Amino acid sequence: MGVDAHPAGWFMSISLVLWGAATVGLSGVPGLFSSAERMSGQRLGAILAVLGCALGTAGVVEYWRSGATASIVAPWRIPEGEFAVELDGLSAFFLVPVFLIPLLGSIYGLEYWKQTERRRNGRKLRLFYGISTAAMALLVVARNGLLFLAAWETMALSAYFLVTTEDDDPEAREAGWIYLVSAHFSTLCLFAMFGLMRATTGSFAMESIGSGAITPGMKGMIFALALVGFGLKAGLAPLHVWLPGAHAIAPSHVSALMSGVILKMGVYGFIRTATLLPSVSVGWGAVVLAAGAISGIVGVVYAIGQHDLKRLLAYHSVENIGIIYMGIGLALIGRSIGRFDCVVLGLGGALLHVWNHAIFKSLLFLSAGSTIRATHTREIDRLGGLLKATPATGACFLAGSAAICGLPPLNGFISELLIYLGLFRISTGERAASFAPAAAGAAALATIGALAAACFVKAFAAVFLGSPRSHEGSHAREAPAAMLIPMIILVCMCFMIGLAPVSVAAPLDRATDRWIGAAVRDRGRLLDFAPLDRVGAAAIALFVVASIVGTLLVYRVKRTASRASTWGCGYVNATPRMQYTASSFASPLVGLFARMYRIRTVRPEVSPVFPRRASFESETSDLVLDGVVLPVFRFTAWVFSFARLTQRGSIQAYLFYILIFLLILLAWR
Amino acid sequence: MHAIVHNLIHIAVVLIAPPLLVGVINKVKAFFAGRTGPPLLQPYYDIIKLFQKGSVISETTTWVFLAGPPIALSTAILVSLLIPAAGSAAPISFEGDLILAAYLLGLGRFFTALAAMDTGSSFEGMGASREVTFACLAEPAFFLGLATTAKLTGSLSLSGMFGPELASHWSSAGASLALVFVGWFIVALAENSRIPFDDPNTHLELTMIHEVMVLDHGGPALGMILYGASIKLFVFAALLVRLATPIATRLPIVDWLIFGVGILGVAALIGVIESATARLRLSHIPVLLVAACLLCGFGLILLAR
Numbered sequence: 001m002g003v004d005a006h007p008a009g010w011f012m013s014i015s016l017v018l019w020g021a022a023t024v025g026l027s028g029v030p031g032l033f034s035s036a037e038r039m040s041g042q043r044l045g046a047i048l049a050v051l052g053c054a055l056g057t058a059g060v061v062e063y064w065r066s067g068a069t070a071s072i073v074a075p076w077r078i079p080e081g082e083f084a085v086e087l088d089g090l091s092a093f094f095l096v097p098v099f100l101i102p103l104l105g106s107i108y109g110l111e112y113w114k115q116t117e118r119r120r121n122g123r124k125l126r127l128f129y130g131i132s133t134a135a136m137a138l139l140v141v142a143r144n145g146l147l148f149l150a151a152w153e154t155m156a157l158s159a160y161f162l163v164t165t166e167d168d169d170p171e172a173r174e175a176g177w178i179y180l181v182s183a184h185f186s187t188l189c190l191f192a193m194f195g196l197m198r199a200t201t202g203s204f205a206m207e208s209i210g211s212g213a214i215t216p217g218m219k220g221m222i223f224a225l226a227l228v229g230f231g232l233k234a235g236l237a238p239l240h241v242w243l244p245g246a247h248a249i250a251p252s253h254v255s256a257l258m259s260g261v262i263l264k265m266g267v268y269g270f271i272r273t274a275t276l277l278p279s280v281s282v283g284w285g286a287v288v289l290a291a292g293a294i295s296g297i298v299g300v301v302y303a304i305g306q307h308d309l310k311r312l313l314a315y316h317s318v319e320n321i322g323i324i325y326m327g328i329g330l331a332l333i334g335r336s337i338g339r340f341d342c343v344v345l346g347l348g349g350a351l352l353h354v355w356n357h358a359i360f361k362s363l364l365f366l367s368a369g370s371t372i373r374a375t376h377t378r379e380i381d382r383l384g385g386l387l388k389a390t391p392a393t394g395a396c397f398l399a400g401s402a403a404i405c406g407l408p409p410l411n412g413f414i415s416e417l418l419i420y421l422g423l424f425r426i427s428t429g430e431r432a433a434s435f436a437p438a439a440a441g442a443a444a445l446a447t448i449g450a451l452a453a454a455c456f457v458k459a460f461a462a463v464f465l466g467s468p469r470s471h472e473g474s475h476a477r478e479a480p481a482a483m484l485i486p487m488i489i490l491v492c493m494c495f496m497i498g499l500a501p502v503s504v505a506a507p508l509d510r511a512t513d514r515w516i517g518a519a520v521r522d523r524g525r526l527l528d529f530a531p532l533d534r535v536g537a538a539a540i541a542l543f544v545v546a547s548i549v550g551t552l553l554v555y556r557v558k559r560t561a562s563r564a565s566t567w568g569c570g571y572v573n574a575t576p577r578m579q580y581t582a583s584s585f586a587s588p589l590v591g592l593f594a595r596m597y598r599i600r601t602v603r604p605e606v607s608p609v610f611p612r613r614a615s616f617e618s619e620t621s622d623l624v625l626d627g628v629v630l631p632v633f634r635f636t637a638w639v640f641s642f643a644r645l646t647q648r649g650s651i652q653a654y655l656f657y658i659l660i661f662l663l664i665l666l667a668w669r
Numbered sequence: 670m671h672a673i674v675h676n677l678i679h680i681a682v683v684l685i686a687p688p689l690l691v692g693v694i695n696k697v698k699a700f701f702a703g704r705t706g707p708p709l710l711q712p713y714y715d716i717i718k719l720f721q722k723g724s725v726i727s728e729t730t731t732w733v734f735l736a737g738p739p740i741a742l743s744t745a746i747l748v749s750l751l752i753p754a755a756g757s758a759a760p761i762s763f764e765g766d767l768i769l770a771a772y773l774l775g776l777g778r779f780f781t782a783l784a785a786m787d788t789g790s791s792f793e794g795m796g797a798s799r800e801v802t803f804a805c806l807a808e809p810a811f812f813l814g815l816a817t818t819a820k821l822t823g824s825l826s827l828s829g830m831f832g833p834e835l836a837s838h839w840s841s842a843g844a845s846l847a848l849v850f851v852g853w854f855i856v857a858l859a860e861n862s863r864i865p866f867d868d869p870n871t872h873l874e875l876t877m878i879h880e881v882m883v884l885d886h887g888g889p890a891l892g893m894i895l896y897g898a899s900i901k902l903f904v905f906a907a908l909l910v911r912l913a914t915p916i917a918t919r920l921p922i923v924d925w926l927i928f929g930v931g932i933l934g935v936a937a938l939i940g941v942i943e944s945a946t947a948r949l950r951l952s953h954i955p956v957l958l959v960a961a962c963l964l965c966g967f968g969l970i971l972l973a974r
Binding site for chain 2: 008025057359382385386388391398402405406407408413414417421422425427428434435436439441442444445446447449450451453454456457458461465466467496530531534535536541543545546548549550552553554556559560562563564565566567568569572576578580584586587588589591
C-alpha cells in the first residue's frame with residue numbers, strides 16, 4: 001500500500017478507499033487456511049468483504065462531504081511507474097458500484113455458493129471475488145498508466161478465474177477461453193494507447209493533454225484505441241462476443257459483479273481517456289453515438305432470441321452499455337460544438353446509467369440466481385408459474401425488469417430521460433452535422449426501450465407467470481434471507497433513484513466537473529437543464545394514483561370475484577404445456593430481425609395418417625461470434641498450423657533457430 | 670385564477686369526455702353500415718355497468734393479473750394531464766414531459782401484456798406478443814414526430830411543442846407537419862387497436878391483438894381497461910388536433926370549442942376509416958408501421974437545411 005504523504009491522512013477519503021480495497025482484496029485469504037468442510041472461513045471472508053466495502057464507501061462519502069480532491073503519490077519500483085492515486089468526482093462516482101455490488105454479492109454468496117456445498121471451488125471463487133474488487137477500486141483511482149494497466153490486468157485475470165469457477169464444466173472452460181482471448185486483445189490495445197500517450201507527454205502520468213501538445217492524427221489514434229480497447233471490456237457490440245457465454249456460465253453473484261461492475265471499468269477507462277484528451281471532432285462523437293445505438297439494438301435483438309435466462313440478461317448488458325455509450329457520444333458532440341448543456345446531460349445520463357445498470361442488472365442476476373437455485377435450470381421454456389412458489393424473488397425480478405426497460409417510476413427512466421433530453425436539445429440546434437445523429441439517436445433509443453420491454457415481458461412472463469411447464473418448476477422453494485436481503489436492498493435503490501432523482505444530481509455534477517471545467521460550470525448544473533424535481537413529483541403522483549385505483553379494484557374484486565380456470569375460448573382441457581412459450585412470444589420480433597441472426601430450426605415431419613411423436617426446436621445464434629470471430633480464429637489456427645513444420649522437437653533445431661535469429665539481429669544494426 | 674380554472678376544465682374534460690369518442694366512432698360506423706347503432710353514450714353505460722358487476726378470476730393468475738388494469742388506467746390518466754388541450758398549457762408541464770408521456774404509456778402496455786400472460790392462455794399470449802411487437806415499430810415513429818415539432822418550436826415540453834408557437838410554422842414547414850400528422854395518425858390507429866391494425870369487433874380470438882389480451886378480465890377490471898383505453902384514444906386524438914390546429918385565441922371558450930370539434934372530427938375520421946377499410950393481414954402490419962416511421966423521418970429531414 002502507498003505511503004501516506006500527508007500527516008493527517010488516516011481519515012482522508014483516499015486512504016479510506018485504499019484501506020477498504022486492501023481489506024476486500026484479502027477477504028478471500030482466511031478461507032484458504034480454514035477447513036473446506038466448514039462455513040467459518042466463508043463467514044469471516046464475508047465479514048471482511050462487508051467491512052472493506054463499508055470502509056471504501058465511507059471514503060467516497062467523506063470525499064463528497066469535504067469536496068476536496070485527495071491524492072497520494074509514492075515511489076514505485078517499476079521503471080517509469082509511480083504509485084499515484086487520486087480521488088476525484090469521476091473516480092468517486094465509479095467507486096460506488098465497485099464497493100456496493102461486492103458487498104451485496106458476498107452476503108448473497110453465503111447461501112448461494114455455500115462452502116459446505118461447494119467444497120471444490122468455493123474458496124477459489126471468494127479469493128478472486130475479493131481480488132477483482134480490490135483491483136477495480138485501485139483501477140479507478142490510479143493516475144499512472146502503468147499502475148492502471150497493472151490493476152486492469154489483475155482485474156481481467158481474476159475475472160477469468162471467476163468465470164471458470166466450475167472448471168470441470170467444458171462449457172465454462174470454453175467461455176473462459178473466449179473471455180481470456182478478448183481480455184488480452186483489449187489489454188494489447190491499451191498498451192498501445194498508453195504507449196502513444198507516453199510518446200506525446202513524455203511520461204506515464206495520467207494528466208490532461210493540452211490541445212497544443214498533440215497532433216490531430218495522434219489524438220485520433222489514441223481515441224480509436226481507447227474505443228476498441230475499452231469497448232472490448234465494456235462489451236460494446238460487435239466486440240461483445242465474450243460476454244454472453246461468460247455471464248451465463250459464471251455463478252450468479254459473479255455475473256452480477258461482472259455485468260454490474262467489471263463492464264463499467266471499460267466505460268470508466270473510456271471516459272477517463274476522453275477527459276485527458278482535448279476535445280475531439282464532431283465526427284468522433286457521432287461515431288461513439290452510432291456505436292452505442294448499434295450496440296443497444298444488437299444487444300436487445302439478440303436478447304429477444306435467447307432461451308437461456310442468464311444469456312438473455314447478458315445480452316441486455318450489451319444493450320445497456322450501448323445506451324451508456326450513446327450518452328458519452330452525445331457529450332463528446334456537445335463538447336466539440338460548445339453545447340455545454342448537452343455535455344452535462346449526455347455525460348450525466350451515461351454516468352447515472354452506469355449506477356442504474358449496476359443496480360438493476362445485479363438485481364436481475366441475483367434473482368435469476370435464486371430461480372436457478374430453486375429449479376436447477378436456466379431454460380426459460382422449462383419454467384413458469386414461479387411467482388406463486390417464490391413470490392419475493394418474483395417481485396424483485398419484476399422490479400428489475402421494469403427498471404431495465406426504463407419505465408417510470410424506477411431508476412432506469414431517469415438516466416434515459418437525461419440522454420433523451422440531451423439528444424432532443426442537440427437536434428433542436430442549428431447545425432446539421434450534429435442534428436441528424438441526435439435525431440436518429442432519439443429514435444434508436446425509443447426502439448431500444450420498446451424492444452427491451454418486449455423482451456422482459458417475455459422473460460418475466462415465461463418464468464414467473466402462468467403455470468409450471470415442467471417438473472423442475474413445480475417444486476421450487478423461496479430463497480433464504482441471506483439471498484433475499486441483498487435483492488431487496490437493490491429494489492429499494494431502484495425506487496429511491498426513480499422517486500427522488502434530485503438526490504443524484506450532486507454526485508453527478510462532481511463527476512462531470514473535469515469535462516466541463518470551472519469556467520463554464522457557472523453557466524449551469526444538471527438541475528438547471530433537467531427538471532428532476534418535477535420528474536420525481538410526477539413519479540410519486542403515478543405511485544399515488546396507481547395505488548388508489550389499485551386499491552379500488554382490489555376492494556371491488558375481493559367482495560365479488562369467484563375463481564375458475566382460465567377461459568380457453570371453448571376448450572376446457574388445457575394443460576400447462578399448451579401455454580404460449582417464450583419462443584413463440586418472441587417469434588414475431590425474431591422474424592422482423594431475421595437477418596441479424598442465424599436461426600436454426602428443426603421442424604418435425606408430420607405424416608398425415610398415423611402421426612408419430614414429433615418435436616420442434618429452434619435456436620438463434622450470434623452472427624458476430626459464430627459468423628465472424630470463430631471462422632477467423634479457425635482460419636488463423638489453420639495458417640499457424642504451418643508453423644508446426646519448424647517444431648522438430650530436437651534441442652539442436654531450436655538452438656539453430658536462436659543462432660539464426662541472433663545473426664539477423666546483428667545484421668540489422 | 671385563469672390557469673386554475675383552465676386546469677380544472679382540462680381535468681374534467683379528460684376524465685369525462687373520452688368514452689364519448691368511442692361512441693362517436695361506433696355511431697359513424699353504424700351510419701355507414703345503414704344501422705341505427707348503439708346510443709352515443711353506450712360506452713358510458715357499459716363502463717358503469719361493468720363497475721357494478723362481479724368477476725371471475727382464473728385460478729392460474731397472481732396479483733400481476735389484477736395489477737394490469739389499474740396501472741394501465743392510472744398511466745393513461747397521468748398522460749392525459751401532460752398533453753395540452755385547448756390553447757393554454759397542460760396542468761402538468763415541464764421540459765421533457767414528452768418522454769415521460771411516452772414511457773408512461775409504455776408502462777401501461779408492459780403491465781397489460783404481463784396481466785395477459787398471467788392467465789397462461791395461449792390466445793392471450795399471442796395478443797401480448799403482437800402488442801409488444803408492434804409497439805417496437807410505433808415508438809420510433811412517435812419519437813421522430815416529436816423531434817420534428819421540438820425542432821420547429823425549440824421547446825421540449827408537450828405544451829410548448831403543441832402550443833401557439835407551432836401555428837406560425839404551418840406556413841413555413843407545412844409539408845413536414847403534414848407528414849408527421851399522417852405518420853402519427855397511423856401510430857394512433859395502431860396504438861389504439863383500430864382498423865386496419867386490429868378489429869375490436871372481430872369474433873375470432875386468433876386474429877385479435879388488444880381484445881384478446883383482456884379476455885379473462887371481467888367486471889370492474891374490464892371497466893377500467895375500457896375506460897383507460899378510451900383515455901388513451903383521447904390522448905392521441907388530442908395530440909393530432911393540437912398538431913393540426915395549434916392556435917390560441919384570446920377567448921378560452923373559442924379554444925375549447927375548436928378543440929372539441931377537432932377531437933370529434935378525429936373520432937369521426939377513425940369511424941370513416943374503419944368503415945371503408947378492412948383489417949390488414951398480421952404479417953402486413955409491420956410494413957404500414959415502418960411507413961409511418963418513414964413519413965415522420967422525412968418530415969424531420971425536410972427541416973434540415
